Amino acid sequence: MKPKFRATLLASLGLIAAPAALAQVEIQWWHSMSGQHNEKINEIAKGFNASQTAYKLNPVYKGSYPESMTAAIAAFRAGNAPHIVQVFEVGTATMMAAKGAIKPVFEIMKEANEPFDAKNYLAAVTGYYTDSQGNMLSMPFNSSTAIFYINKDAYKKAGLDPNKAPKTWKEFTATAEKLKGAGQACVYTTGWPSWVHVENFSAWHNVPIGSKENGMAGFDAVFQVNSPLHVKHVSMLADYSKKGLFTYSGRKQEGEDRFISGECAMLTSSSSAIGKIRKGAKFDFSAHFLPYHDDVAGAPQNSIIGGATLWVMSGKKADEYKGVVKFFSYLSRPEVQMDWHTATGYVPITNAAFELTKKSGYYDKNPGADIAIRQLNNKAPTANSKGLRFGGFVQGREVIEAEIETVLQGKKDAQTAMNDAVSRGNDILRKFEAANK
Numbered sequence: 001m002k003p004k005f006r007a008t009l010l011a012s013l014g015l016i017a018a019p020a021a022l023a024q025v026e027i028q029w030w031h032s033m034s035g036q037h038n039e040k041i042n043e044i045a046k047g048f049n050a051s052q053t054a055y056k057l058n059p060v061y062k063g064s065y066p067e068s069m070t071a072a073i074a075a076f077r078a079g080n081a082p083h084i085v086q087v088f089e090v091g092t093a094t095m096m097a098a099k100g101a102i103k104p105v106f107e108i109m110k111e112a113n114e115p116f117d118a119k120n121y122l123a124a125v126t127g128y129y130t131d132s133q134g135n136m137l138s139m140p141f142n143s144s145t146a147i148f149y150i151n152k153d154a155y156k157k158a159g160l161d162p163n164k165a166p167k168t169w170k171e172f173t174a175t176a177e178k179l180k181g182a183g184q185a186c187v188y189t190t191g192w193p194s195w196v197h198v199e200n201f202s203a204w205h206n207v208p209i210g211s212k213e214n215g216m217a218g219f220d221a222v223f224q225v226n227s228p229l230h231v232k233h234v235s236m237l238a239d240y241s242k243k244g245l246f247t248y249s250g251r252k253q254e255g256e257d258r259f260i261s262g263e264c265a266m267l268t269s270s271s272s273a274i275g276k277i278r279k280g281a282k283f284d285f286s287a288h289f290l291p292y293h294d295d296v297a298g299a300p301q302n303s304i305i306g307g308a309t310l311w312v313m314s315g316k317k318a319d320e321y322k323g324v325v326k327f328f329s330y331l332s333r334p335e336v337q338m339d340w341h342t343a344t345g346y347v348p349i350t351n352a353a354f355e356l357t358k359k360s361g362y363y364d365k366n367p368g369a370d371i372a373i374r375q376l377n378n379k380a381p382t383a384n385s386k387g388l389r390f391g392g393f394v395q396g397r398e399v400i401e402a403e404i405e406t407v408l409q410g411k412k413d414a415q416t417a418m419n420d421a422v423s424r425g426n427d428i429l430r431k432f433e434a435a436n437k
Contacts, residue, residue, distance in 0.1 A: 024056040027323045028082035031059055032068045032308070033142070036276060040343055048330045055323035065091065065308065066394055072313065076101045081313040083324055086141065088308045089128060090393040093215065095311050096137065097391065097436040103314045103321070105328070106135040111318075112325040120332075121349050124302070124376035128387035129309050138309035139328050140349040142340075144272040145303040145372045146192070146200040148290050153283040154265035158182035165288040169236065172291045176245040176266070184265050186247045188240070189255035191269030193248075194400045195306055196290075198225055201233060203385035204290055206301040214388035219433045221390060223425040225400060226418035229296065235414040238407045248408050251401050270306060271372035274345035287368035289375050301385045302378045307346060338362075347372050390425075391432030399424045 033041050038061055045057045062068035065088035072085035076098075087095055095102055109116035118126050118136045125140045152162035158179045166172040172188075179187045190196050202209045207229055212221035240246035247264060249255035259267035260280040274287060292300040312324055330336060337353030340346060342362055348354045354373060357363065363370045379385075390396055403421040406412040412420070 025054060025319050025323050027055055027057045027084065027320065027327060029057060029059045029084040029086075029310075029327075030062040030068050030072055030082040031086040032061070032063060032065045032088075033086070034061065036279070037142070037272075037344060040340065044331065044336065044340070047336070048327055051330060052326065055326055057323075057327055069094065072311075073098055073101055076313055076315070079315075081315065083316055083320055084310050084312060084327075086308045087138070087311050089306055089387070090390075090397060092129065092138075092309075093219070093389045093391045093393065093432070096389075097219075097432075101314060102137075103312045103316075104131075104135065104137045105139050105312060106137070108312055108321045108325055109328075112322055114325050114329060120351060122347065122351060122354070122373070122376070124381065125305055125347070125349055127381060128305055128389075138311045139331070141310050141331070142272065142307040142344070142346045143305045143349060144270045144307045144346050145305055145376050146196040146268060146290060147271045147303075147371050147375060148288045149259060149267040149269070149273075149277065149285055150288065151259070151262065151265045151281075151283050151285055154179060154182075154184055154262075158184065158265075162284070162286075165286065166291055167289070168294040169291045170294065172266075173240075173245070176240065179265050180244055186258060186264035187245045188266040188268075189247045189249045189258055189264040190267065191249070191253045191255040191273070192306070193251060193404060194397045196268045197233065197237065197404070198230065198400055199388060200290065200303045202230070203304045203381075203387075204292055204301055205229060205296045205299045206382055206384050207296075208384045209388055210390060213383040213386070215390040215393075215429075216383075216387065219391050219429070219436060221429060223390075223396070223422045223429070225425075226415070226422045229293070231414045231418050233293070234404055234407055234418060237404075238410075238414060241408050248405070251398075270345075271347070272307065272345045274369070275343060276345075287371045289371065289378075300378060302381055303375045304385060304387050305347075305376065342366075342369070345369075345372070347376065390429060391436065392428045395428050396425045399428065 041059050045059045048057050062071050069087045069091045072081055075081040121140055125143045129138050130136050150165050155162040160178055166175045176187045208224050210221045210223045212218045215221040237246055249258055255267055256269050256273045258264045260277055262283055332350055334352040334356040337348040337350055338357045341348040400421045403417040407414050407417045
């Protein structure tokens with residue numbers, strides 16, 4: 001048999017292997033998004049994987065934000081960290097202090113020669129995650145802010161104008177009393193009490209949460225949440241609670257479900273809840289700016305973000321980092337961001353995505369969907385309103401919430417509780433500072 005004929009025959013019989021396809025480089029992404037948001041993350045990964053053939057993105061749910069951050073750092077120490085981990089905003093200082101564990105986003109972009117300019121991203125977002133030179137340390141992803149929701153049907157039932165939400169806390173009080181008088185069992189509740197009523201409250205009124213530009217100018221900051229304004233506001237919440245105008249629902253998003261069910265007529269919580277509310281509520285609702293105390297000069301200022309960014313772990317191969325860069329570039333595409341924004345309520349992270357969403361007519365068709373962006377950009381951020389970066393703030397936030405709970409339970413007056421929050425919180429800051437000199 002002639003060699004050429006033999007080769008042809010073997011090939012036709014499938015006995016000669018075709019050239020091996022290049023193996024895809026797998027990129028591991030650990031995240032903390034459950035439910036509807038988890039489904040959307042899987043969609044994003046599917047879209048990225050379909051957009052190219054060199055890399056395969058594998059998103060893995062790793063539990064709550066603290067759980068996934070702790071797991072990633074532990075995995076780094078064990079030598080098997082993911083490439084990307086989603087970390088909530090209060091974990092920023094912890095990630096920055098995790099020596100050798102992270103690789104800044106601006107560095108991997110530079111090494112890959114990928115065009116990258118932090119100015120293309122919303123300033124209210126990037127300011128939270130950049131160093132003192134303006135270099136972006138992590139990739140913005142799910143950014144939201146605290147906003148105010150009302151049940152318009154409940155307003156109608158109470159004889160209130162459903163198109164006129166209270167703008168100030170004085171107006172809020174009058175509205176709440178009318179709802180209570182009309183038989184509303186749960187008048188108002190909140191999600192994320194520290195984030196809404198201390199962190200965003202402080203920015204919204206342009207008062208500091210702590211010294212050193214809320215910790216952004218140094219880990220040697222101290223808390224200042226026992227100011228007269230903070231004490232006044234916590235006292236007001238306690239008074240609302242006694243009068244049946246405020247129902248405490250817990251430290252996370254529990255209040256959102258009570259609003260969606262129709263049990264509570266008003267809610268302050270994340271703008272990212274809007275998709276869930278839109279899907280689950282059987283009533284007409286609207287979203288608004290947070291109420292403010294109108295006796296505070298300059299209020300309202302601007303709110304601050306919550307949510308999380310994507311941190312890149314160190315110790316990976318060069319071709320793997322190229323895959324991470326490819327994914328971040330895909331994630332920043334205006335059409336990808338617009339889809340994420342409109343589906344979830346998280347803000348679009350780039351100016352181009354915001355403009356594309358406006359151009360599409362989405363905000364005209366969905367009044368209030370741009371509330372978060374408008375509130376974040378209400379005024380140019382100040383040292384008090386650009387964000388916070390306290391060491392160990394996962395525990396610091398728990399201390400603040402625990403002390404607020406003592407006031408709502410009648411165990412402490414607001415001044416004593418907020419003084420104790422400062423004292424206990426400062427102990428956490430000093431321990432973090434000592435461990436990360």
